[in-house]
Amino acid sequence: GENVEQHPSTLSVQEGDSAVIKCTYSDSASNYFPWYKQELGKGSQLIIDIRSNVGEKKDQRIAVTLNKTAKHFSLHITETQPEDSAVYFCAPARGGRGGADGLTFGKGTHLIIQP
C-alpha cells in the first residue's frame, strides 16, 4: 500500500511570511495529489489538488507543486494569515480524484501563524 510522509510535523511562521509543507509517497502509480485543511473540531476540507500530468497549480495564495520522479509534492501558502492556522494533510491516490478506494493520509502538519 501507499506509504505517505509529511514534513515538517509542526511549522510556525510569522503572519505575512510563506509556508511550505512537503509530502513524499511511495506508490509510483499515484496520479492524484490533494491537500486537505482541518480546523479544530472539523472535518477535512479539500483546498487544492493536482493531477500527475501537471507540475504546478495555483489558486490565489495557495499552490501545489509536484515532482513525480522524486515522488513528492508540496503545498505552498504565501502571505499567510491567522485563518491559515490549521492541520494540513496530503492524501496521494491512484485512479483519479479519490478513486474507488479510500484516501491514504499523511500524519498531518500543524501550521501555526504567529501574529
Add this chain to the structure above:
Amino acid sequence: GAGVSQSPRYKVAKRGQDVALRCDPISGHVSLFWYQQALGQGPEFLTYFQNEAQLDKSGLPSDRFFAERPEGSVSTLKIQRTQQEDSAVYLCASSLYKNQPQHFGDGTRLSIL
C-alpha cells in the same frame, strides 16, 4: 443538504457498550467513505460504499465494526462491544462518484470510558 452531516458530534460510552454513528451524505452523492482518526494522526480508511453496495471494507479493524447504507443515502457505522482503543474521531466523506473529490463531515468524537 449543504454538506455532509454527522451525528452525534460527541459520544461517550462505557467499555462493552454498542454505539451507532450516523452519516448523511451530500444529496445525490453515490460514493460514501468512513474514516477513523486517532488523536494526532491523519484519517485512516475504514470502508467504502457505492450506493447501497459496500465495495470495500478492508480497513475495518475487527468484526466488531459494521457499516451499512441500506437505501444508498444515509449510512450508519456500528461498533459492538466497544473497547478503549476505539476512542477516536469517526469521519464520513461523500463524493458525487468514485473519481470525484471527497467532501468530509465534521466527524463524531467517540470516547470509550
